[in-house]
Amino acid sequence: MFSPPLCTRVAATKEGRKMAILEITQRDAVTHIMMNSPERLNALSDEMLAALQKTLDKLAKDPTCRVITISGAGKAFCAGHDLRQMQAMRQNTDAGAAAFADLFARCTDVMMRIQSMPQPVIAQVHGIATAAGCQLVATCDMAVAGHGTRFGVNGVNIGLFCSTPMVALSRNIAPKKAFEMLTTGDFIEADRAEELGLINRAVPAEDLAAHTAALADQIAAKLGAAVKIGKRAFYEQLALDTAAAYAHTGAAMVENLANADTAEGMQAFIEKRAPDWKH
Known part of the structure; x- marks a missing residue:
């Protein structure tokens, strides 16, 4: 029997109001993080990165948490970096160079934090996972995706090669296939992502949460x-x-x-x- 979930929120400021950019649910020894910015397709905005970093740092010290799962609200898992924020950075006197470098450093910190966590981290993926969103999937220790989910490192389609997502992607799948995805911008679906090793399993979309929870529970039962x-x-x-x-x-x-x-x-x-x- 499962104990009742405990829900908390991590708030971030948006347009002068408070919003819960992360929804945190704890069930037994499993903590679920839901990225909750559906209107931005859960983009890794400044606010999202800060909230993820803060939450992961806290969970790393939590002895009651043995497994972490990450999902996205709305119709997508994560669409990568927030392009509107990135374009606004160009207004700086250096055309955004310092801000861009800081953004990628903060994103790298989150990705590195996931792999340095004492707990396994499982991505629960639906809809789309593109660019840095695909990087997030590749960075997590394991991933489960619903049938029909699409994965891509498609920055090249707008003239921006996904160089930082390439690090995680090329450590998950064969180099030639990774380079093809990076240079064509083509998407692959969940079944193909499983074949290539980007995800652990593709499951019926309606059963995604149940399959992810079952995997998390199996691992949480270990020492x-x-x-x-x-x-x-x-x-x-x-x-x-x-x-x-x-x-x-x-x-x-x-x-x-x-x-x-x-x-x-x-x-x-x-x-x-x-x-x-x-x-």
Whole structure:
């Protein structure tokens, strides 16, 4: 049985009024973040990036949260950066150069934060995920998408190559396919995204939330300390050569084995019973 969800909001100022730019729902050990700017297709505006950074930083310290899911309100998951805000930056004396650099640095901070979180982060994707929105999907540890969802790094269609989204995309799918998407601006649908490895699974659109919740619950039931160590080691070893990766992950396993709950889990397996984990 699920405990009743607890809902909170992260507010941002828009046109002189308050709006809940993020809706946060907690159910058992799973925290769901819904980007709530449907009129902008949940663009990664200054406000959205700030709210995501603040919320992720807070959740990283929350021992009751074991898995995080991210979705978007309205008809799209995320349409990338807010082009209206970017165009306004051109009014600065340097034609926006400093503001653009700051924008991409802040966006990078959010993406890097997702992968440094102790909890796995799952994207729940519908509608479209374009440019930096596709980057967000590729950055999350896992992703589930409804059939008919479209993914693209289509900035090239307006003369802006998606260079920062390219980093996450090219670490998810084969380089030649990533480069094709980047240079043509073509979209792919959920089934093809699953084939390429951009998402974990494509599911019926009407069942998207249920499939994402089931995956989150399955992971949340594991020993949190083990998942935390494993996630950290997963990303760290990717940057190493094979020998160094084995040395690094061997040390991670030694760290994991020192955990009392891991000892209990191993003994429970030997004794053919459920583990009595304390944490």
